Amino acid sequence: MFGSKRDKTGASGRGTDEALRLVKVSKSYGEGESAVRALDGVSLSLGRGTFTAVMGPSGSGKTTLLQCAAGLERPDSGIVMVAGEEMGKGSEAELTKFRRRRIGFVFQQYNLLPTLTVAQNTVLPLKLAGRRIDKAKARSVLEQVGLAGRLKHRPDELSGGQRQRVAIARALVTEPAVVFADEPTGALDIRSARDVLHLLQEAVRVHGRTVVMVTHDPVAASYADSVVFLADGRIAGHMERPTVDAVAERLAHLGDDINGSDYAAQLGV
Numbered sequence: 001m002f003g004s005k006r007d008k009t010g011a012s013g014r015g016t017d018e019a020l021r022l023v024k025v026s027k028s029y030g031e032g033e034s035a036v037r038a039l040d041g042v043s044l045s046l047g048r049g050t051f052t053a054v055m056g057p058s059g060s061g062k063t064t065l066l067q068c069a070a071g072l073e074r075p076d077s078g079i080v081m082v083a084g085e086e087m088g089k090g091s092e093a094e095l096t097k098f099r100r101r102r103i104g105f106v107f108q109q110y111n112l113l114p115t116l117t118v119a120q121n122t123v124l125p126l127k128l129a130g131r132r133i134d135k136a137k138a139r140s141v142l143e144q145v146g147l148a149g150r151l152k153h154r155p156d157e158l159s160g161g162q163r164q165r166v167a168i169a170r171a172l173v174t175e176p177a178v179v180f181a182d183e184p185t186g187a188l189d190i191r192s193a194r195d196v197l198h199l200l201q202e203a204v205r206v207h208g209r210t211v212v213m214v215t216h217d218p219v220a221a222s223y224a225d226s227v228v229f230l231a232d233g234r235i236a237g238h239m240e241r242p243t244v245d246a247v248a249e250r251l252a253h254l255g256d257d258i259n260g261s262d263y264a265a266q267l268g269v
């Protein structure tokens with residue numbers, strides 16, 4: 001999987017082919033007897049231009065994994081690398097800068113600013129990062145998500161599905177190394193959910209972005225190229241080319257055979 005010249009993270013030096021790498025990432029909440037180990041030595045490697053679903057039972061650490069990988073939380077230990085660059089060593093301000101440059105987010109509840117128009121919400125990450133507001137770029141991203149006719153609307157004038165499409169446009173406008181989506185279809189009806197999943201797929205297949213999506217839904221996961229399963233804060237399995245039935249079956253038996261260590265061994269970590 002990797003070349004022979006490895007650095008301390010185990011990466012081959014071909015950092016640009018790898019969008020995201022986690023090496024033995026751990027994170028606990030609380031202290032003493034009430035401490036919860038939300039992530040327990042998680043390692044994974046995701047190539048550029050891939051669509052990965054993260055699944056597992058409630059409390060298995062999916063959101064914590066996403067937040068640590070996206071620089072919203074600092075892990076207690078371990079290494080997170082985004083497009084070959086190690087994250088989280090500097091100050092909070094440096095971490096924020098890193099996130100704005102490298103990461104896009106899509107949340108279940110859209111997180112749009114209600115007083116801003118669709119166009120203004122979409123370019124907000126560019127503004128926050130002090131980058132030039134490229135109106136043509138914003139329009140083309142909104143066209144990509146089918147909302148070019150709604151530039152001046154405000155979020156409360158849009159359906160849930162349309163709001164999530166604005167959130168996707170906002171996540172894509174900075175051309176981030178990785179887009180993280182936490183239950184992006186959780187609040188949507190079946191049809192809007194399918195539209196959102198198609199857009200995420202298109203962002204990967206047509207535009208070469210890398211998407212990591214937490215979901216409870218085997219149908220949503222089947223849109224991804226692969227699924228990483230978590231149980232008790234550890235990698236509990238991995239599936240390429242997931243189908244709805246195969247994912248549902250694996251979820252039902254998660255924990256029967258924890259083979260995360262095999263996956264870590266494949267990565268050489």
Ligand SMILES: Nc1ncnc2c1ncn2[C@@H]1O[C@H](COP(=O)(O)OP(=O)(O)OP(=O)(O)O)[C@@H](O)[C@H]1O
Pocket residue numbers: 029030036037038056057058059060061062063064065
């Ligand atoms: N801020 C926090 N403070 C204390 N405990 C937390 C915090 N965030 C998460 N946890 C705990 O860490 C564990 C993992 O939580 P996490 O939210 O990552 O799981 P999840 O798989 O995303 O769950 P769900 O599917 O229910 O959203 C859980 O036991 C949870 O209670």
